[in-house]
Amino acid sequence: MIFRLALASLFARALTVGMTILAIALSVALFLGVEKIRTGAKSSFADTISGTDLIVGARSGAVQLLLYSVFRIGNATNNVTWESYLDIAARPEVDWIVPISLGDSHRQFRVMGTTPAFFEHYKYRQGRSLEVAEGVIMDDLFDTVIGADVAATLGYGVGDPIIVAHGLASFTQHKDQPFRVSGILAKTGTPVDRTVIVSMEAIEAIHVDWQSGAQVPGQSTSPDVIREMGLTPKAVTAALIGVESPLQTFALQRAINEYPEEPLLAILPGVALQELWGIVGIAETALLAVSAMVVVTALIGMMATIFSSLNERRREMAIFRAMGARPFTILSMLVLEAMVMAAVGALLGLVFLYIGLTIAQPVLDASFGLWLPIETPTLRELWVITGVICAGAIVSLLPALRAYRMSVADGMMVRT
Amino acid sequence: MAGPVLDLCDVSYHWPGRAGFALTVPSFHIAKGETVLLLGESGSGKSTLLSLICGTILPDRGTVNIAGRNIAALSGGARDRFRAEHIGVIFQQFNLLPFGSVADNILLPLRFAPARRKRVQDAAANAADLCTALGLPADIMTAKASALSVGQQQRVAVARALIGQPPLIIADEPTSALDANSQAAFLDLLFAQTRTNETSLLMVSHDPRLGARFDRVIQMEEIAQTERTVA
Numbered sequence: 117m118i119f120r121l122a123l124a125s126l127f128a129r130a131l132t133v134g135m136t137i138l139a140i141a142l143s144v145a146l147f148l149g150v151e152k153i154r155t156g157a158k159s160s161f162a163d164t165i166s167g168t169d170l171i172v173g174a175r176s177g178a179v180q181l182l183l184y185s186v187f188r189i190g191n192a193t194n195n196v197t198w199e200s201y202l203d204i205a206a207r208p209e210v211d212w213i214v215p216i217s218l219g220d221s222h223r224q225f226r227v228m229g230t231t232p233a234f235f236e237h238y239k240y241r242q243g244r245s246l247e248v249a250e251g252v253i254m255d256d257l258f259d260t261v262i263g264a265d266v267a268a269t270l271g272y273g274v275g276d277p278i279i280v281a282h283g284l285a286s287f288t289q290h291k292d293q294p295f296r297v298s299g300i301l302a303k304t305g306t307p308v309d310r311t312v313i314v315s316m317e318a319i320e321a322i323h324v325d326w327q328s329g330a331q332v333p334g335q336s337t338s339p340d341v342i343r344e345m346g347l348t349p350k351a352v353t354a355a356l357i358g359v360e361s362p363l364q365t366f367a368l369q370r371a372i373n374e375y376p377e378e379p380l381l382a383i384l385p386g387v388a389l390q391e392l393w394g395i396v397g398i399a400e401t402a403l404l405a406v407s408a409m410v411v412v413t414a415l416i417g418m419m420a421t422i423f424s425s426l427n428e429r430r431r432e433m434a435i436f437r438a439m440g441a442r443p444f445t446i447l448s449m450l451v452l453e454a455m456v457m458a459a460v461g462a463l464l465g466l467v468f469l470y471i472g473l474t475i476a477q478p479v480l481d482a483s484f485g486l487w488l489p490i491e492t493p494t495l496r497e498l499w500v501i502t503g504v505i506c507a508g509a510i511v512s513l514l515p516a517l518r519a520y521r522m523s524v525a526d527g528m529m530v531r532t
Numbered sequence: 533m534a535g536p537v538l539d540l541c542d543v544s545y546h547w548p549g550r551a552g553f554a555l556t557v558p559s560f561h562i563a564k565g566e567t568v569l570l571l572g573e574s575g576s577g578k579s580t581l582l583s584l585i586c587g588t589i590l591p592d593r594g595t596v597n598i599a600g601r602n603i604a605a606l607s608g609g610a611r612d613r614f615r616a617e618h619i620g621v622i623f624q625q626f627n628l629l630p631f632g633s634v635a636d637n638i639l640l641p642l643r644f645a646p647a648r649r650k651r652v653q654d655a656a657a658n659a660a661d662l663c664t665a666l667g668l669p670a671d672i673m674t675a676k677a678s679a680l681s682v683g684q685q686q687r688v689a690v691a692r693a694l695i696g697q698p699p700l701i702i703a704d705e706p707t708s709a710l711d712a713n714s715q716a717a718f719l720d721l722l723f724a725q726t727r728t729n730e731t732s733l734l735m736v737s738h739d740p741r742l743g744a745r746f747d748r749v750i751q752m753e754e755i756a757q758t759e760r761t762v763a
Contacts, residue, residue, distance in 0.1 A: 117643050121632055128631035128678075431626050437588060438623070439692075440616020440644030442609050527588025528621060529579045 118445070122453050125432070129425065133457060136418045140461025143414035144504055145468035147407040148497055152473065154400045156488040160241070161393055164306045165356075165385050167239030169365050172196065172204060172372055173354040175379035179395075182388040185216060185354035187307045188226040192218065195351035200378045204355070207371065209364040212237055215352040217319045220280050220290070225266045227280050227312045229319030229349075235261075237358060240306045241487060250274050251299035257318055257343055259298035263309040267300045274300065278312065280322060290322040292336050305485015317347040357382075411504060415511045418457055422450060422515040430526060433519060438528035446523045450516035451509050458508025462501040466493060535600055536561040537699045537732040538585065543594030543604075545584060546759075554759040555580050557594070560750075564699065565730040567723065569743050572752030578736045581756060582702055585734070586619055587611035599699050616644035620693025620701045620731075625709040627689035630678035634668075635659055637677050638692045648696030655695070662691040666721050683714045687721065694725050701726060703735040707742070719745055 126133050165186050173181040174194035183189040205213045214237050217229035235246050235253055251274035254261055260278055272278070278295040282288045295314065303309060321342045359365050365384065372382035433446050473490050480486045493501075539561040546554035555577040562568050572578045583589045584596055587603045588611075595602045599618055603611050615621075620641070628637045638659040642649040652658045656673075663672055666687040672680075680688065686706055693701050703722075707715040723745060726733045735746070743749040 117636070117639070121629065121636060121640075124631040124636070125629070432629060435623075435627065435629055436640075437612075438586070438615075438621040439641040440612050442612045444609070445644075527583045528586060528623075529583055529588075 118449060119452065122449050123456065125429075126453060126456060132421055132425070136414075136421045137457055137461040137464060139414040139417050140411075140458060140504070140508075141464035141468055143407075143411040144462045144465025144501070145472065147404075147411050148465065148469045148500060149472060150403050150407040151497070151500070152469070152488055153486070154404060156486055157400065158393060158397065160305055160486050161396075162386065162389050163241040164389065165238070165240060167237065167243055167358065168356045168385050169359045169362070170357040170369055170372070170382045171354060171385055171388075172357060172380060172382045175381045178381070178383045178388045179392050181354065181381055181383055182385065182392060184218065185356075186385070188218070188228070188311060192353045195353055196355065196380060197351050197378060198349050200375065200380065201352050201355060203375070203377070204357070204372060204380075207368065209359050209361075209368040209371075211358045211360045213358075214238070214356045215316055215349070216354045216356065217316055217349065217351075218353040220282055220319070220322070222266075222278055222280050222312045223270060225263075225269075225310050225312050227260075227314060227319075229314050229316045231316055234313070234356075237356065238308070240304055240308075244304075246304065246308060247302040248299045249302040251297065254298045254313075254315060256296070256298070257315065257321055257347075258293060258295045258339060259314075260295040260318075261299040261301060261313045262297055263301050263311045263313075264303040265309040266312055267297075272297050272300070274298065280312070280314075282322075282326070292325070293322045293339055293342065303482060303485060305481070305487065309485065316349050316352075320347040320349055321345075412507075414461070415458070415504070415507055418454060418508065419511040419515060422454060422512055423518070426515060426519055426522065429519075430522065433523045434526055434528045437523055437526070443520045443523045447516045447520040450519050451512050454508045454512030454516075455505055458505045459501075461508075462504040465504075466497070466501065536563050536597075537566075537599055538562040538734065539595075539597040540585070541595045541597070543584060543591045543596060545580060545589065545591045547580075553577075555584075555756055556759075557581065557584075557756045560755045562700070562732050562734055564732055565726075566748065567726060567733040567746045568735070569746040569749045570734060570736045570752060570755075571738065571740055571743070571749060572736070573738060576752040577756055577758045578752060579704070581752075582704055582736060585702060586615050586621065588615075613644065616641055617648050618698050618700060620695075620698045622686070622689045622693050622701065622703040622706045624705045625682065625685070627692070628677035628680070628685055630676070632677055633673065634663070634675050634677060634680070634688050635673040637688055638662070638673075638695055641692060642696055645696065648698060652696045659691060659695060662694055662725075663688070665725065666691055667717075682709050683718065686710065686718055690718075690722055690725065694729065694731070697729050697731065699732060701731055701733045703733065705737050706735070707737070708739075715742075 171181060171185050173185055174192060174196055176193050180190060184192050201215060204210065212233060214230060214234045218226060220227040232253060238246055262272060274297055276297045278297060280290045280295060282290060301308060324337050324342055359368055369382040372380050436446060470490065473488055477488055477490060480488060540557045541559055544554065544556040570578065584591055591604050596604045603614055606614060635656060639655055642652065642655055660673055664670060668684060668687055707718055710718055
């Protein structure tokens with residue numbers, strides 16, 4: 117009955133109570149939303165590359181190798197010779213190996229030389245394969261497949277010509293050997309979107325007339341002549357490896373790291389991604405802290421509302437006291453009231469979150485490649501809700517204690 | 533017959549903090565079934581006396597016996613419980629929780645008084661009977677208290693004070709918010725009910741015209757001395 121009366125009392129103050137609940141709901145939705153984006157970004161990030169067991173490159177740092185081979189950030193300090201690449205490829209543990217050759221660019225986008233096996237083995241977001249949205253995967257030496265962002269930013273369509281620049285942010289261009297867009301990949305939310313993909317042979321082809329990073333003056337081989345040449349790569353920047361059995365991963369990693377002919381580095385992409393997330397994840401944590409403060413602010417707002425309601429409810433408390441309610445009963449009623457408000461607010465916040473997710477999910481996926489799964493509330497989210505209810509009870513203790521003291525002092529006599 | 537329902541002996545009280553106000557009641561008692569009108573000007577200590585009787589404040593010394601029990605010796609929680617069990621309270625006005633239904637309001641004291649609750653077999657039916665006896669429409673039980681007229685509210689307050697037959701009813705100027713006609717009707721109903729149940733009634737007022745209906749009329753000065761020293 118007391119609970120019912122407390123509810124009736126809340127209903128009687130529907131407007132202020134409603135606003136308080138709304139504030140709590142919005143803050144909880146914000147907090148859970150940020151948390152959702154945080155975990156979503158983290159898993160999207162961790163899902164940038166999947167299905168690849170090892171990444172091999174010249175010896176540097178694990179994060180550096182990951183950055184240039186997967187995220188196309190920074191540069192390789194050194195290449196891996198073709199001989200070493202073949203040695204590794206011939207090892208029995210290796211199920212498949214995909215070479216990557218970097219170093220050239222088109223506008224602000226990196227050009228990556230690889231083999232058609234890349235499209236077969238590069239997986240993201242728990243094993244999803246790259247899909248060609250338009251056109252086909254390259255079948256000519258001077259064909260290129262471009263990522264979704266490249267196509268969208270530069271407005272390219274299938275069949276458009278592309279001239280690759282030598283190096284990055286460079287003014288020297290491989291004008292003699294223009295490429296043609298043969299296919300555009302669907303959006304993935306990975307760095308592939310910002311990559312111009314050509315074949316390994318094409319990388320060799322455009323450098324036929326080049327030596328030590330500069331074009332040999334006056335020398336220009338026509339594409340038709342180049343097509344006839346044997347275009348065996350001299351080196352690769354990195355290679356993605358899949359092993360026969362996961363158990364062999366570490367043995368192969370050790371073998372590559374101890375490769376006697378050349379200093380090489382093999383990394384586990386998952387481990388390196390975790391390491392990298394440790395660096396970039398700090399901003400997300402700060403965002404989470406800010407939204408936690410918003411929840412605290414909403415709860416303090418509720419405390420203020422309860423405080424300001426105390427005076428007008430003196431009469432109500434006196435009636436309860438006259439009927440035999442103990443001051444403690446008054447205190448518990450106020451705490452109960454606060455918990456009801458916090459609980460309704462938190463649950464409403466959860467509802468807001470799901471509505472927001474439903475609306476934002478396709479937009480976020482399309483524009484940021486950020487996939488936020490809509491699923492039943494996680495244990496963590498339930499803990500957040502429980503925490504908000506408990507925090508509501510705790511902040512309400514201050515006004516409740518004041519009500520306690522007031523009801524002790526007033527007794528049943530209130531002169532109003 | 534048992535002793536008096538209310539028996540104050542050698543009670544004195546002074547307000548903490550508010551320097552210079554003290555109340556002493558050497559002796560005051562009400563017998564079972566007796567109706568007493570206590571007259572006094574505002575500031576004469578009526579409210580303090582009622583608070584002492586209801587046990588929301590404790591006397592500095594003396595005994596406050598209600599139904600043979602010295603409530604001054606009880607703990608705070610026990611006094612609250614005792615009040616719920618033994619005293620029905622009617623205020624001047626704003627007696628009801630506006631957000632509750634009439635039934636909620638009438639049954640509220642039973643929530644804090646298990647023994648009183650046990651005396652009422654069927655609480656809802658009993659509340660409805662009381663309402664009928666007090667001249668309230670039959671369908672009023674589910675009405676919201678805030679929708680009632682002042683006169684109806686006061687009668688619901690009487691029903692709430694009477695439910696479960698507590699031995700003592702304390703009424704603090706219950707008629708002051710009513711016009712003269714309603715006052716008379718209200719008192720008729722109140723007296724009819726206290727007589728039926730042999731309930732003692734202590735009503736406080738500043739209006740001596742009400743006195744004729746009561747067994748006893750007492751001036752506040754006759755039973756209590758107040759002291760005011762300018763601090």
